[in-house]
Amino acid sequence: MDFIPHTTTETRDMLDAIGVNDAHDLFRMIPDSLKNAQIPFPPPLSEMEVAAFMRAAAQENTGSGMAVFAGGGAYDHFIPQAAPALIARGDFHTAYTPYQAEASQGTLQAIYEFQTLMCRLTGMEVANASMYDGASALAEAALMACRLTRKEKILVSTTINPHYRRVMRTYLEAPGIKIIEIPQNGGVVSKNDLQQELGKDIAAVFLQYPNYFGILEPIETIAEMCKTEGSLLGVSVYPLSLGLLQPPGTWSVDFVVGDLQSLGLSLQFGGPYAGFIAIREKYVRQLPGRLAGRTKDADGRTGYVLTLQTREQHIRRAKATSNICTNQALCALAASMYLSLMGPKGLRQAAERSVRNAHDLHTRLCGLNGVRSAFDRPFFNEFVIELSKPISKWLEYARKEKIIAGIHIEPGLVNEKEALLVCATEKTSPTAIDHYVKALANFLKNCRVS
Incomplete structure (x- = not known):
């Protein structure tokens, strides 16, 4: 079919309708320096030259061979090789929205199995087909809480990942939902401050478990506080930790x-990852995204369908629960494969080894002169320390020692001092721990602060 462009008259009518002189006016907010920028593209290359260029570029990746002690939402966990091998099959690369159930039984079943695994892992009743990532899933849960309660205030602990809280602010700004941040006390949310803010006008409270500092929040106690005041409770979890911790x-x-990153997704320079949201069944009509279900056809055979799809592409926009456009089906499938390959026993072993390595590292680091633990509470596989020397200098020194030493926490989040968030996983070897401890000891001994 030939492309038939708009006529000059039609174009003029459309421009008049929106009140602009010409199409260029639609882009007037873009600076002229950007619109007219000349991009210095290199000359064309042959296939052999492109391959050589890419090899040279790859060698500039300084992360190769580094010992990773950074976490904060992205973790260097072991991934069974069967998972990436299977996920690389071409069958799965178009795992998009299964609009036609009769032609999408494999995709629908994979989504259904993923939902089931998430429910079993979290102890919840319903899980959706996945979200973009952990941060957007948390923001969608906040929107969902406000729809359910018809209230426009939420309480958010400052022990939640700072990046997640920034995404929440972005999502909730346009609807006019007020976010009240509850400070931490001793590494966990301050129950006194939380109690003062809790009231009948609060839609929900949101926590992280384990929290950003790696510490276990008193979820059960706070759940009772919320129940008393008639507020809902949302928890952002580190999925792999649920192999060991109470769901x-x-x-x-x-x-x-x-966020599903810890379940079979490599670090990948920060993405793509996938998120999930699991809820009580009574809230299912407000669940964002989509829900796959299992049923029987006319002949009694098992079949899979899209049971619920309350997004604005499928129903009236005013009635939609979310404008999330897709689900991360391929990443969710990778997480399903990981959980199936590891099983409950393997997941528990990975969690236990992560805890053991982290506590071993914590004990040894805190035995050094110039190192102090920021908190004295039970933690999973991350912990916060304070140094007597500038942390930025330590991170720079550590990189030269082939160590990614942790995440720099600016003053104000822990206390008035800067701090360092350090992580260990089941992949953290005794040799790597020894190297970290010795490197930090040498740094503290020899660093001169001008």
């Missing part, structure tokens, strides 16, 4: 969200 669904938690 939030065993308490009176209304929403459990998280």
Whole structure:
């Protein structure tokens, strides 16, 4: 079919309708320096030259061979090789929205199995087909809480990942939902401050478990506080930790969200990852995204369908729960494969080894002169320390020693001092721990602060 452009008259009518003189006016907010920028593209290259260029560029990646002690939402966990091998099959690369159930049984079943795994992992009753990532899942849970309660205030602990809280602010600004941040006390949310803010006008409280500092929040106690005041409770989890920790669904938690990166997704320079949201069944009509279900056809055979799809592409926009455009089906499938390959025993072993390595590292680091633990509470596989020397200098020194030493926490989040968030996983070897401890000891001994 030939392309038939708009006529001059039609174009003029459209421009008049929106009140602009010409199409260039639609781009007037873009600076002229950017619109007319000349991009210095290199001359064309042959296939052999492109391959050589890419090899040279890859060698500039200084992360190769580094010992990773940074976490904060992206973790260097072991991934069974069967998972990336299977996920690389061409069958899965178009795992998009299964609009036609009769032609999408494989995709629908994969989504259904993923939802089931998330429910079993979290102890919740319903899970959706996945979200973009953990941060957007948390923001969607906040919107969902406000729809359910018809209230426009939420309480958010400052022990939640700072990046997640920034995404929440972005999502909730346009609807006019007020976010009240509750400070931490001793590494966990301050129950006194939380109690003062809790009231009948609060839609929900949101926490992280384990929190950004790696510490276990008193979820059960806070769940009772929320129940008394008639507020909902949402918890952002570190999925791999649930191989060892009690799942939030065993308490009176209304929403459990998280990022799937720790379940079979490599670090990948920060993405793509996937998120999930799991809820109580009574809230299912407000669940964002889509829900795959299992049913029977006319002949009694098992079949899979899209049971719920309350997004604005499928129903009236005013009735939609979210404008999330897709789900991260391929990443969710990778997480499903990881959980199936690891099983409950393997997941528990990975969690236990992560805890053991982190506590071993914490003990040894805190035995050095010039190192102090910021908190004295139970933690999972991350912890916060304070140094007697500038942390920025230590991170720079560590990189030269082939160590990614942690995440720099600016003053104000822990206390008035800067701090360092350090992580260990099941992949952290005794040799790597020894190297970290010795490198930090040498740094503290020899660093001169001008």
